Amino acid sequence: MENKNQKYFEINKDTWNKKVSVHIKSDFYDVDGFKKGKTSLNAVELEELGNVKGKTLLHLQCHFGQDTLSWSRLGAKCTGIDISNEGIKNAKLLNDALGLDAIFIESNLYDVPKNVKGKFDIVFASYGVIGWLPNLQTWGEIIAEKLNNGGVFYLIEFHPIVWMFDYLQTPPKLIYPYQNSEVIYEEYKGTYTNKDADIISKEYGWNHGLGEVVSALAAAGLHIEFLREFEKSPYNILPEMEETADGMFVQKENLFPLLYSIKATKAL
Numbered sequence: 538m539e540n541k542n543q544k545y546f547e548i549n550k551d552t553w554n555k556k557v558s559v560h561i562k563s564d565f566y567d568v569d570g571f572k573k574g575k576t577s578l579n580a581v582e583l584e585e586l587g588n589v590k591g592k593t594l595l596h597l598q599c600h601f602g603q604d605t606l607s608w609s610r611l612g613a614k615c616t617g618i619d620i621s622n623e624g625i626k627n628a629k630l631l632n633d634a635l636g637l638d639a640i641f642i643e644s645n646l647y648d649v650p651k652n653v654k655g656k657f658d659i660v661f662a663s664y665g666v667i668g669w670l671p672n673l674q675t676w677g678e679i680i681a682e683k684l685n686n687g688g689v690f691y692l693i694e695f696h697p698i699v700w701m702f703d704y705l706q707t708p709p710k711l712i713y714p715y716q717n718s719e720v721i722y723e724e725y726k727g728t729y730t731n732k733d734a735d736i737i738s739k740e741y742g743w744n745h746g747l748g749e750v751v752s753a754l755a756a757a758g759l760h761i762e763f764l765r766e767f768e769k770s771p772y773n774i775l776p777e778m779e780e781t782a783d784g785m786f787v788q789k790e791n792l793f794p795l796l797y798s799i800k801a802t803k804a805l
């Protein structure tokens with residue numbers, strides 16, 4: 538089923554390769570601060586995933602590796618995968634510059650069974666990953682397959698309601714379905730770290746509702762420990778958000794959640 542999406546994957550890969558060169562120099566990713574020891578992880582995932590010391594961790598869609606390497610600094614034995622060869626190249630450079638021991642592999646999510654050996658104590662993915670995947674059933678099966686017995690899958694992600702808006706219009710307009718099997722195409726100048734960057738982002742994506750995400754994990758045999766929804770986001774993802782004292786962002790009207798997290802386990 539993934540074959541018919543190959544064209545979309547290629548275009549997304551090209552866009553992400555271009556984004557990496559902008560992101561790596563951005564204030565948003567603050568690579569200098571990161572190199573000096575600042576974690577790129579947020580309080581919510583640090584608290585909810587808990588102690589990773591001595592555990593093997595597979596990071597799906599790791600971008601240029603900062604979160605992967607943040608888990609490495611906390612003592613996890615990490616492997617990061619991403620479709621973007623530029624992302625993986627820079628992740629390896631960052632790993633070497635910091636003298637860490639993470640492994641980075643260029644791979645489409647759907648090719649993980651072919652490209653990544655072994656099983657892991659933890660499979661992790663975060664912020665902006667689900668929407669690049671046409672098929673969640675296979676996604677769930679891959680996660681279950683890559684977990685050791687007793688292993689944990691943890692996801693922290695933007696809420697599907699957030700993806701229903703077109704932010705290229707001001708004010709943002711509710712135009713996309715909550716869930717759909719049809720591909721959504723967007724083309725715009727810049728990227729989320731630098732709206733005026735000299736790149737054109739061409740993106741094919743898929744909206745998946747919470748039911749679909751949870752059901753894909755359950756159908757793959759995982760036990761859902763929790764599904765939580767949050768009104769605060771560490772990222773300023775919508776226009777006109779307000780910053781809170783703890784450095785998070787909220788919407789004035791607070792009408793819908795901005796994030797959700799899922800913890801699921803594989804039986805012993």
Ligand SMILES: C[S@@+](CC[C@H](N)C(=O)[O-])C[C@H]1O[C@@H](n2cnc3c(N)ncnc32)[C@H](O)[C@@H]1O
Nearest residue numbers: 553598600619620621644645646663664665669
């Ligand atoms: C928004 S980023 C993840 C962000 C991450 N939390 C961070 O800030 O570092 C999404 C990532 O998914 C990757 N990606 C998109 N489609 C993919 C696919 N089919 N397989 C693997 N990675 C993919 C992109 O290259 C990108 O690095």
